[in-house]
Amino acid sequence: MYQHIKVPSQGERITVKADMSLSVPDEPIIPYIEGDGTGRDITPVMLKVVDAAVAKAYGGKRKIHWMEMYAGEKATQVYGPGVWLPDETLQAAREFVVSIKGPLTTPVGGGIRSLNVALRQELDLYVCLRPVQYFKGVPSPLKEPEKTNMVIFRENSEDIYAGIEYEAGSDEAKKTIDFLVREMGAKTIRFPETSALGIKPVSIEGTERLVRRALQYAIDNGRPSVTLVHKGNIMKFTEGGFRDWGYALAGKEFGAVPIDGGPWMKFKNPRTGKDIVVKDVIADAFLQQILMRPAEYSVVATLNLNGDYISDALAAQVGGIGIAPGANMGDSVAMFEATHGTAPKYAGKDYVNPGSEILSAEMMLRHMGWTEAADKIISSLEKAILSKKVTYDFARLMDGATQVSCSGFGQVMIDHM
Numbered sequence: 001m002y003q004h005i006k007v008p009s010q011g012e013r014i015t016v017k018a019d020m021s022l023s024v025p026d027e028p029i030i031p032y033i034e035g036d037g038t039g040r041d042i043t044p045v046m047l048k049v050v051d052a053a054v055a056k057a058y059g060g061k062r063k064i065h066w067m068e069m070y071a072g073e074k075a076t077q078v079y080g081p082g083v084w085l086p087d088e089t090l091q092a093a094r095e096f097v098v099s100i101k102g103p104l105t106t107p108v109g110g111g112i113r114s115l116n117v118a119l120r121q122e123l124d125l126y127v128c129l130r131p132v133q134y135f136k137g138v139p140s141p142l143k144e145p146e147k148t149n150m151v152i153f154r155e156n157s158e159d160i161y162a163g164i165e166y167e168a169g170s171d172e173a174k175k176t177i178d179f180l181v182r183e184m185g186a187k188t189i190r191f192p193e194t195s196a197l198g199i200k201p202v203s204i205e206g207t208e209r210l211v212r213r214a215l216q217y218a219i220d221n222g223r224p225s226v227t228l229v230h231k232g233n234i235m236k237f238t239e240g241g242f243r244d245w246g247y248a249l250a251g252k253e254f255g256a257v258p259i260d261g262g263p264w265m266k267f268k269n270p271r272t273g274k275d276i277v278v279k280d281v282i283a284d285a286f287l288q289q290i291l292m293r294p295a296e297y298s299v300v301a302t303l304n305l306n307g308d309y310i311s312d313a314l315a316a317q318v319g320g321i322g323i324a325p326g327a328n329m330g331d332s333v334a335m336f337e338a339t340h341g342t343a344p345k346y347a348g349k350d351y352v353n354p355g356s357e358i359l360s361a362e363m364m365l366r367h368m369g370w371t372e373a374a375d376k377i378i379s380s381l382e383k384a385i386l387s388k389k390v391t392y393d394f395a396r397l398m399d400g401a402t403q404v405s406c407s408g409f410g411q412v413m414i415d416h417m
């Protein structure tokens with residue numbers, strides 16, 4: 001069926017029911033991408049910790065059969081030079097519905113475009129879901145890190161990330177600038193001869209499907225507010241559109257009504273009867289508010305680039321990107337991945353924190369309905385941190401910590417299950 005992906009002889013596929021919920025067998029096959037750089041260190045640890053949590057939670061009644069699929073440097077080794085993202089990886093991610101990946105390298109400037117972005121676009125994984133929560137004992141630059149408890153819904157399929165970019169001096173750049181100046185009357189391209197160009201598509205559909213998921217998440221999880229974060233004062237039709245379409249959707253699909261004449265809105269959570277406030281904030285102000293008044297924000301819905309910046313900034317408030325998980329989700333297919341990248345200087349050293357990818361797997365288990373195994377991961381992570389046997393990123397900021405390796409931290413977690 002596949003050229004290089006070996007489907008395990010045991011186990012079954014996860015399937016999607018007519019109502020879009022998952023049908024998860026007791027022995028699902030789950031594809032994974034190891035990842036570049038430190039992906040080689042953290043992914044094997046994640047697999048081991050998840051296997052231990054599942055074994056502890058279900059005593060052999062449930063088991064994951066892992067199936068490796070390839071992207072990045074490893075794909076070029078397996079499929080040949082230049083094959084960074086084989087078609088069959090996309091096919092397997094679709095067919096097996098739920099998967100997990102390590103980080104993949106994107107060179108700055110020239111070279112391949114982001115494989116991470118390509119996976120999200122090809123599979124139409126339009127939600128990048130990144131919960132930001134504080135675990136007791138984690139070192140943080142804040143005095144009260146526990147006040148940061150947010151869930152980011154980052155639009156994952158459009159914006160400046162669509163990759164429509166023209167190099168300075170290229171025919172495409174010249175032609176587009178010529179069109180903008182001559183036909184559209186653009187007068188503000190300061191140096192037309194030497195400008196590179198990037199295009200920022202932001203649509204009503206793309207905004208609505210993201211904001212809908214954020215509002216539904218607030219309902220399902222009893223959250224008090226959803227904040228639309230944008231730079232709509234400057235980019236009026238793209239980021240401003242995101243804000244306006246977001247509010248409009250809250251009104252037309254969730255029955256939200258303006259508070260004191262707007263623009264903030266509110267609606268009743270049908271599950272709890274409590275108010276959910278829908279509000280907005282301009283992105284630069286938001287980046288100061290999350291440090292000064294984090295408790296005022298809960299669910300955050302934002303565009304692709306803002307969401308990228310906000311993810312790492314918020315992660316720093318609760319201990320850094322060594323402990324920042326995430327999920328890329330479409331209507332049915334989901335691919336879980338850490339917020340951080342390949343941290344190349346640490347690659348192959350069994351050094352970095354595997355926590356982000358392990359917590360991404362925790363999100364995956366919860367998504368599959370395997371809450372007991374997910375709970376085991378959370379409780380063992382909490383105990384590992386409180387025991388102060390931690391990787392370098394925490395050890396350098398904690399008094400009295402014992403520094404352990406990447407695999408060592410995985411073992412500490414397993415010992416606490």
Ligand SMILES: NC(=O)C1=CN([C@@H]2O[C@H](COP(=O)(O)OP(=O)(O)OC[C@H]3O[C@@H](n4cnc5c(N)ncnc54)[C@H](OP(=O)(O)O)[C@@H]3O)[C@@H](O)[C@H]2O)C=CC1
Pocket residue numbers: 038042102103104105106107116320321322323337338339340341342343344352353354355356393
């Ligand atoms: N989804 C993905 O696959 C992503 C891929 N990337 C790609 O990764 C590559 C490297 O990007 P870069 O900007 O350096 O960002 P990285 O996220 O890879 O690393 C930045 C810094 O974050 C810290 N860090 C990262 N991972 C961990 C971890 N597991 N445990 C503890 N600390 C960690 C390290 O900080 P310190 O130096 O303080 O120890 C590291 O130097 C690029 O090619 C980029 O495109 C980037 C983000 C996401």
Ligand SMILES: O=C(O)CCC(=O)C(=O)O
Pocket residue numbers: 104105106114115116117308311339341
């Ligand atoms: O694709 C990349 O290399 C970077 C992606 C990224 O930073 C992110 O998704 O947070």
Ligand SMILES: [Mg+2]
Pocket residue numbers: 308309311312339
């Ligand atoms: Mg990022």
